[in-house]
Amino acid sequence: MSDKMRLIPFEKMLTWIPKELETKGSIFGVRKDKFYYNETGKTITLFNEKLTSPIGPAAGPNSQLAQNIVCAYLTGSRFIELKTVQVIDGEDITVAKPCINAQDEGYNVEWSTELKVSEAFDEYVKAWFLLHVLMKELKFSGERDFMFNMSVGYNLSGIKSAKIDAYIEGMRDASSTKIWKECVQTLLFHMDMFSEFKKEDLDRISHTICKSITISTMHGCPASEIEGIATYFLKDKGLYTYIKMNPTLLGEKFVRETLNTMGYDYISLNGEHFTNDLQYLDGVSMLRRLKTLAKELNLEIGVKLTNTLPANINNNELPGEEMYMSGRALFPLSISLASKLAIEFDGDLQISYSGGADFFNLDKILSTGIRPITFATSILKPGGYYRITQMANKVEKYIDGEFSGINIKLLENLAKQALNDKHYRKELRIVKSRKLTSELPIYDCAIAPCSIGCPINQQIPQYVDLVGEKKYDEAFSVIAIDNALPAITATICNHKCQNKCTRLDYDESVSIRDLKKVAVLNAQDKFTADIKPADIKTNKKVVIIGAGPAGLSTALFLRRNGVDVTVRDKRESALGAVTYVIPEFRISSEMIKKDFEMIKSQGVKFEFSIDENFRLEKLKKDYDYVVLAIGAWKPGKNSLDDKGNKAINAISFLEKCKKENGNVSIGKNVCVIGGGDVAMDAVRVAKRVAGVEKVSIIYRRTKEYMPADKVEIELAISEGILLEELLSPISIKDGLLSCEKMKLGNMDNSGRRAPVGTGEMIMIDADTVIIATGEKIDSDLLRENDINLDAKNFPIVNESLETNISDVYVIGDLKKGPATIVKSIADAKTVAKDILIKEGLSSDFKLSNSFVDKKAIYSRKGILIDPKLDEDDAKRCLSCNSICELCVDVCPNRANLVVKVEGDFASTHQIIHLDGMCNECGNCGIFCPHKGKPYKDKITVFWSKEDFENSENKGFFIEDIKKGICLIRTEEGNIISHTIGQKTSISKEMSSIIKTYINNYEYIL
Template identity: 80%
Template sequence: MSDKMQRIPFEKMLTWITKELKEKESIFGVHKDKFYYNETGKSITLFNKKLASPLGPAAGPNSQLAQNIVCSYLTGSRFIELKTVQVIDGEDITVAKPCINAQDEGYNVEWSTELKVSEAFDEYVKAWFLLHVLMKELKFDKERDFMFNMSVGYDLKGIKSPKIDAYIEGMRNASSTEIWRECKETLLSHIDMFDEFTKEDLEDISPIICSSITISTLHGCPANEIEGIASYFLEEKGLYTYIKMNPTLLGEKFVRETLIDMGYDYIVLNGEHFINDLQYSDGVTMLKRLKMLAKKLKLEIGVKLTNTLPTKIINNELPGEEMYMSGRALFPLSISLASKLAKEFDGDLQISYSGGADFFNIDKILSTGISPITFATSILKPGGYERITQMAKKVEKQLDCKLSGINIEILEDLAKQAINDKHYRKELRLVNSRKLNSNLKVYDCAIAPCTKGCPINQQIPQYVVLVGEKKYDEAFSVIAIDNALPAITATICNHKCQSKCTRLDYDESVLIRDLKKIAVLNAQDKFTLAIKSADIRTGKKVVVIGAGPAGLSTALFLRRNGVDVTVRDKKESAMGVVEHVIPEFRISSEMIKKDFEMIKKQGVKFEFSIDENLSLNELKKEYDYVVLAIGAWKPGKISLSDCENKAISAISFLEKYKKQKGKISLGKNVCVIGGGNVAMDAARVAKRVSGVEKVSIIYRRTKKYMPADNEEIELVISEGILLKELLSPISIKDGKLTCEKMILGDSDASLRRSSIGTGEITMVDTDTVIIATGEKIDSHLLRQNEMNLDSNNFPIVNEKLETNIANVYVIGDLKKGPSTIVNAIADAKTVTKDILIKEGLSSDFKLKSSCFNEKILYDRKGILEDPKSIEKEAGRCLSCNKICELCVDVCPNRANVAIKVNGDFASTHQIVHLDGMCNECGNCGIFCPHKGNPYKDKITVFWSKEELENSENKGFFIENIKKGICLIRTEEGRIINYTIGKDTAISKEMVSVIQTCIDKYDYML
């Protein structure tokens, strides 16, 4: 496999487009439902030319090949900023691979097109012709409604070289070039392919491809060099000119502080660029001179804001030492620079904008008078090119023919708002990666990351669809298959499923937990009433020690599968921490009762207030299996000198508060040490205690790195509780908590930064200190019962959670210390399955199939929106278990293709990879939920025998399509000859894929 893109001949591209449109109602995978039509007839005028939309791809991976430009145009791009060309090209240019990482804020290590300059020119001319054809054939408009803008770099010497000069002259008038003649002759000889595009239309295509240019210079380029290039384009070439400017103009202090304020404190800047790059005052002076020159020449000079921000590579995000940041983290910087420059020129400045532009801000940017607007990172994410359609429709009504300068007041307000806009702050997407531990399969790879991310593998898309259809009884039946505590988890689950939701790469996760709660409130009581205790299917008995979430879940799962189960607990009632510790304002007793009633109805037996020392030997005389689920109740330890016995454990405090209904005394000032959910609970409860005036949470890192759920932290803040960050407690004495001030250290691979002591001491007033740093298990009790423990005094268990004592299991918090409720349920499923297997019993953990409307799911692709109401949340679910195709969405070159196959597959939707259209940018691997890379791991379609032989990819090359003769690299890596219809050693699945490609997708072979 080569990382070199192959250019598709113009005639083949024509055939491809027309055939795919006719047979699949799509072009390069973009479905016709996503084609953009300007329904209002509104437009803008730029450089005396009409634009039906002021939007388009920024110079980058989405504007370097003809098919990329076609896809952009189809979905609403009308200002096409072509990828930068420069004198070093083709084989001479070195681009590290992978070169793109758009996981959240975007990064790249590209500089310009990887093609030769002459090849890039050919691609742009081909695209120019194709867009004219499509405009007429698809009835987008009657006259040209789009514009190309060329981008060149990086110094005046290179720009004046014969190679780049020929490129510029060709773009100014391509009529004498070979590719122009080829395209024109090809269209003329194939004119009968079209219904709307005529010979007259062909003759009317202007050879003036670009009348405008964007200057892209390298970091450190001096002001006089930039001005010289701009003057050259204005005076010598007569081109409308934009100068690309960098965020470094804002100064290192502003950039650094803004990024830190927005939560991107892990981004490491290179201070040298702020010193060596163009300085703000020099840039303003230069622009003033150039504006005077442009006015004299009756041309226009403007700025392109902004170039990407250079940052250091510290966590192997991409190869090399420096990468260039783009996307949502760049928006507040770029728009701030736009505001600063617009004010400098009293609004009289032409600004072409790029820098975190997306659906959520595109209308706001346009309302300032800025136009055109380009984007890159947004369309490198799931939804891909189809995101453009939504943006184009959103701004259509704002279009107003003539640009009339910048409204500096509106722009200034937008710049101020950007820093606090949730869409651009890091908190919106704190998860580092949505990837799962699963390996990417060759076939049938569609998966619901939410289901796999959930410890109990809830069948989330299935019940979300049903809730959306208001089929609450059916939805709850699906939930109850895997979840023994649906009401509790619908209220206080830490919803790890939502950290894997594909919508995180669009906007925000589907509110899965809230949708579960709708089903619970509407259907659980009815479900419980209908339960009939299952018949006992085995003579063996199970005892569960501990009636908390883990123990009760095990009891329910075993009992409903026909096993006799008894639950014992030393407390007077069930549900452990949930019932006795977690405050009522977090979860009501009514919700807890719903789950307990459901468990009781299954026929589980209970023994409470059992005050006995645990003896496994005695228990095994009466029971065949013992499941230990006694939790972690011992107070956690912290290195804190307490001279006055003012420190109490969070768990004991919360239990006492709940038992005594709040009638306790803490004094006026309370400090809570810790950053998890228990710490948040303790702080909120302390705030409710009579006599308490101030509650502070002491944490050694910053709010961003607290392990507590973000919503819990926000609730704490909303209740007036103080977050005292970067403090490490030392001692309590005389009503003072002595703390050492900390600073943040380096980030680890998960982007979590360490805390480092400064030696500086500070005091915090306190009457009571509540320690919420994690409870401990009773390892002494386990050791007494001859259970093997590890070096951390946790029980040693196998993958089935069985200890060294046969048929004795350890689950829940007892296993490794405090964990989550849903992890406890997961342990219960594991143990249940093992016991059922041992007893030769079948399990009722069955996968539910679900109906889905394929068109509806495809319609949701590329559509961004904020959560509005719980009732509408189901409509945001993408049902990734049915249709994924993220690798198709995010590939700029359309090198990954979804095909519909017949054969022995779980799904008719399969992915193939087109080797010739791939440059190994790596973007598909970033967004694939599995481990692996689609461009390496999927069946590859090769366009030459040599490419197959030089690759390690499994795939095929069609040597003779009529005779069905192929060369194949099998899934096992063997290269063999194969003829369609003849017996061979290749798999049935590969045969089906090859046959499908020949029968239905021959245009891409």
């Protein structure tokens, strides 16, 4: 495997494009239904050139190769900012790999093209011709509707070098260059391929590829150097010029405070950049002088806002010590700098904008008068180039001719609004990673991360799709396969499935829990009424001690599969903490009753008000299997120094409040210690208690690290509850809670920044302190029944949750302490399956059959939209279990390819990797839901024997296409020579992939 890209000859691209379009309906994987057509007839004018859209890729991964530029153009880009070139190039430039991490805010450790300057030039010329051909053939426009903008760096001496000067001169007039002549001759030879592109169109193609240039300088470049470069381009080269400016112009204090306000406090800045970079006043003075010069030369000078922001690498985001930040975290900084400069020049300043631009802000930026707008991080995310089509359609109404200045007031307001815009605040996506622990399969890799992320592996895409179709009965039937408590989990589940949803990399998760609730409210009662208890299929009996979520779930799964089940509980009714602790405003008794009635209808027997202190010896005489599900009800450790017995347990407090309808006495000032869901319940209940005036949450980290459901946190805050962050409680005495102030340190093993004590103390009014930091299990009761415990006094169980005593199981909170309801259901599934297997019975946890409208799913790719509050939100689901292809979406170079195959596969859609088009940027590995890396782990096609031999990837090289001779590295890593049609040791899957590639994708060979 090599990280060196193999450039595709112009003639090859020219034949590849029409063949793929004819046979696959796409060009470099971009489907034709995503091609952009501006049918308004409107254009913008930029440097005397007319464009049918004011947007395009920023200088970066999506504008490095000819195929990148073609994909960007097809989807609506008309301003193409070519990737930066510099005097150090090719093998002389060292780029650490992987070099891109666009998981949330973007980071990169590469600056300029990895190609030689001459190779980059060839790519841009090839793209120039291809866009002219496509413009005519696809009937995008009758006249050129796009422009290229070159980007060069990084100092004047390098820019004046023979290598870079030749590049610039070639871009100013390419007609005498070798690649220009090659492209012309190739087009003339293949002119019969075209129906719309004629020789006169070829003759009209301008020799001038770029009239404009963007200056890119390294951090620390002196103002005099930048001004010297700009002066050189204006006076000596006659180029319209943009100067890239850095967010460091805003000053370290502003940048740090803004990032902190937006929730990006973990981004580590290097203060030296703020000292050594161009200073704001120097930059303004320089621009004034350059504007005067440009006007004298009848040219224009502008700024490119902004360059990336340097940040320290502290958590192995990328290799090295420093990386460059981009994307949504940069937006409030870039737009603030734009506003500041626009005010400085009274709106008379050309700005090319590129700091965190995306679908949600493009129209707002353009409405201020700024144009063009370029983007990089947004199109490195799922949806990839398809995102551009949506953006291009959105901004059509802002295409309005000549630049007439910037509306200062609009821009100033936009800068202020950015600080509160959810799309750019960290809290919108606090999930560190969507990745699963699964290995990336070589074949059949499509997977629904939401289903795998759900502890009970619910068939989420299936029921979401059915809810969207308003087929509520069918949807509920799918839910009930795996979920014994659908009403409860549709109301108070912590919905970790949504932390794995692919839509997080677009906008926000699909509202999975809410969609489940739609099905519950519309179908559960009918489902329950239609239940007929299954016949008993075994003479073995099961007793479950504990009628909480874990116990009842086990009972349902066993009873519906023909097992006699009895549930016993010390309380007078079922569902434990859900019934007795969780407040009514969070889940109503009606929703709890729905689930209990469904379980009861299965034929489960119940015995309530039974002594909890069971004896296994006695139970084993009457029952064949015993399942212990008594929960964790013992109060957790109270480390608070309590001088006046003013600290109470949260569970006890909640239970008492629910039993007595809130008629308790806890004083005026209440503090709740903890950041979980129990803490949120406690503060909200305390707020409703008569006589309480102030309720505070005391948490040792900050809000974004609280484990509670984010909706519950926001609800608590909206009800007037105070969030006291970075405080560690020490003691309570005389109505005052003493706390140590904390600060956040480096990331710990939990993936959160660790709280570190500062030694500074603070006192908070507190008549009562409620401790919500976890309950304990009754280890003594287990020990008395001869159940082996580990060093932490938890029961020792095997993978089936069976204890050292045969046929005795421990599940739910009793297993490891307080957990979620859905994890209790997962335990129930595990135990039920084990008992059913022992009894020779099959379980009905079967995958549902559902038809997926692939056309509809593909149409959703690249479409960003805020979530809805009803079943229409189902239409945001991407059905990842049927169509994933994220690695294809996010590859700038189109090095990952979907091939349609037949044979021994679960899916007809398989992913192969094109080694020659890959530079190992690593972006596909970031977004693949598995823990693998597609560019290393998928079947790889090699274009040369040398590349095959230098790689360890499983895959093949076609040595002789006519004779069908291939060199193959098998799934086991063996290298063999194989001839198509002959029996060898290669797998049927590998054979099918090779045949498919040769027969149906020969244009890529």
